[in-house]
Amino acid sequence: MSESFERxxxxxxxxxFPGVRTRVYxxxxxxxxxxxxxxxxxxxxxxxxxxxLWYEExxxxxxxxxxxxxxxxxxxxxxxxIPLLRIPNPDLKRFLLQLQEALTATGWRLMTCGSCMHxxxxxxxxxxxxxxxxxxxxxSAEQNDYASASVIQLSAQSMLALDCIHWRPAANPQMDSAxxxxxxxxxxxxxxxxxxxxxxxxxxxxxxxLGRLRRWLRRTSQPADQPSNRxxxxxxxxxxxxxxxxEPCFACQGKxxxxxxxxxxxxxxxxxxxxxWRCRTCYTYYLNDWIDRWERTESLETxxxxxxxxxxxxxxxxxxxxxVVDAExxxxxxxxxxxxxxMAAFIAERPPLSHQIRQGR
Numbered sequence: 001m002s003e004s005f006e007r008x009x010x011x012x013x014x015x016x017f018p019g020v021r022t023r024v025y026x027x028x029x030x031x032x033x034x035x036x037x038x039x040x041x042x043x044x045x046x047x048x049x050x051x052x053l054w055y056e057e058x059x060x061x062x063x064x065x066x067x068x069x070x071x072x073x074x075x076x077x078x079x080x081x082i083p084l085l086r087i088p089n090p091d092l093k094r095f096l097l098q099l100q101e102a103l104t105a106t107g108w109r110l111m112t113c114g115s116c117m118h119x120x121x122x123x124x125x126x127x128x129x130x131x132x133x134x135x136x137x138x139x140s141a142e143q144n145d146y147a148s149a150s151v152i153q154l155s156a157q158s159m160l161a162l163d164c165i166h167w168r169p170a171a172n173p174q175m176d177s178a179x180x181x182x183x184x185x186x187x188x189x190x191x192x193x194x195x196x197x198x199x200x201x202x203x204x205x206x207x208x209x210l211g212r213l214r215r216w217l218r219r220t221s222q223p224a225d226q227p228s229n230r231x232x233x234x235x236x237x238x239x240x241x242x243x244x245x246x247e248p249c250f251a252c253q254g255k256x257x258x259x260x261x262x263x264x265x266x267x268x269x270x271x272x273x274x275x276x277w278r279c280r281t282c283y284t285y286y287l288n289d290w291i292d293r294w295e296r297t298e299s300l301e302t303x304x305x306x307x308x309x310x311x312x313x314x315x316x317x318x319x320x321x322x323x324v325v326d327a328e329x330x331x332x333x334x335x336x337x338x339x340x341x342x343m344a345a346f347i348a349e350r351p352p353l354s355h356q357i358r359q360g361r
Contacts, residue, residue: 024054024128026160026252026282030065030108037169047111050084052099052160061087061095063103084108092129096159109169114159117170118310122156124192126281128252131159132192137166137310151232155311156192158282162251164308165350192283195257197238232315235322236260247277250306250353254281259314260321261328264340269296271330274343276314276321285309287317289347301359305352317346 028050035046049066065082085102096114103110113119118137125132134155238257247256261275270293277286287307294300309317320339321327327336 024253026052027066027162027250028052028160029111029163030103031111033104033107033109035109048108050108051081054090059089061090061099063087063099092125092131096131111163111167112159113157113161113163115170116163116166117168118166119157119159119170122152124156126158126192126283128281130282132156132283133159135311138312139316151311151315153192154232154236154315156283157311158252158284160251161279161282161284162308162353164310166310194280195236195238195259195278236315236318249279249282249284250286250308251284252279252282254279256280256284256286260318262321262324262336262339262343263328263330263333264336264343265333266291266340268293271295271333272340273328274317274321276309276317278314285311285314286353287314287347289343289352299359301357303357304354305347306354307347307350307352317343 029047030050031047051064051066053062053064054060055062063084063086065084067080067082085106087098087102090098100110100115109115113133113135114131116135118135119133120136121131121133134152135157136155236259239259239261248254249256256277256279259276259278261273263271263273266272270291273288273290273292275288275290277288278284279286285308287309289305289307291303293302320342324336324339326332
């Protein structure tokens with residue numbers, strides 16, 4: 001079975017795990033070099049989670065394998081990370097190449113956006129100083145508008161952003177990460193601009209009668225068979241809500257922000273919410289699938305799954321959400337069986353990053 005990432009410690013009933021972390025760190029997935037590269041989905045059963053830790057005194061980067069739930073070796077205590085390599089005085093301008101060479105020497109292949117054939121370098125960096133590229137993966141020709149200059153910032157991904165099911169090793173990673181393509185010149189050198197936030201307006205339009213009326217009038221004034229005339233930069237904003245901007249990213253020390261949510265009803269009658277999230281630091285996209293069973297069972301049981309999304313997939317889901325009036329409001333969730341079936345089909349063959357069932361809140 002593939003490994004999933006646990007973001008909630010069921011032993012301590014908290015988000016705290018034993019161990020020491022540096023102020024800056026990333027989590028990545030590694031694959032043994034001898035593991036076969038499938039033409040279909042990446043064989044997740046062969047991958048391992050690893051942590052990249054950054055130390056200031058002396059300046060160095062340390063990579064360690066995260067411990068499995070069983071003992072790796074007879075002389076390795078259960079639950080302890082396994083040191084893998086150390087890079088003294090890492091050079092951020094060529095860190096991707098340094099890291100890949102060091103991992104190759106130890107028998108591992110890096111599985112991140114920066115080592116993927118679908119990643120193209122941009123003249124930008126994260127707030128941690130890591131190189132940023134854009135994901136060019138598209139499901140079909142109909143998604144070519146996602147690659148336009150107006151959404152290049154929405155397709156940005158850190159070089160150490162988590163891999164997805166479409167990850168394929170770059171044929172020549174040194175060249176791929178050294179020569180940005182001409183269309184990427186539309187981004188100025190520096191960090192990616194923060195995503196726009198509309199917490200106050202959103203709160204008004206979600207919960208007040210006048211706000212809902214304004215949203216309804218905007219939608220009814222546009223024919224149903226015509227796409228929204230708003231640009232993606234206008235449609236995709238950070239929203240307020242439970243956990244928005246406070247939940248930790250799976251890949252780094254950043255926080256993830258909610259971009260849109262759709263509430264439906266499960267066949268059993270439970271409330272199910274699908275929501276799209278994006279990290280403010282490494283720009284990794286996630287899909288959250290959250291089921292609340294307390295109304296039906298009175299047991300306070302919730303079930304939660306997280307999935308990794310490409311930027312194009314995130315925009316595709318947000319387009320589905322955008323076409324539903326008051327999509328996040330649970331009052332009309334029984335009317336959204338078509339959207340739920342679409343979501344269920346989308347995640348049917350997709351392995352989750354995390355899957356947890358909790359009793360209580």
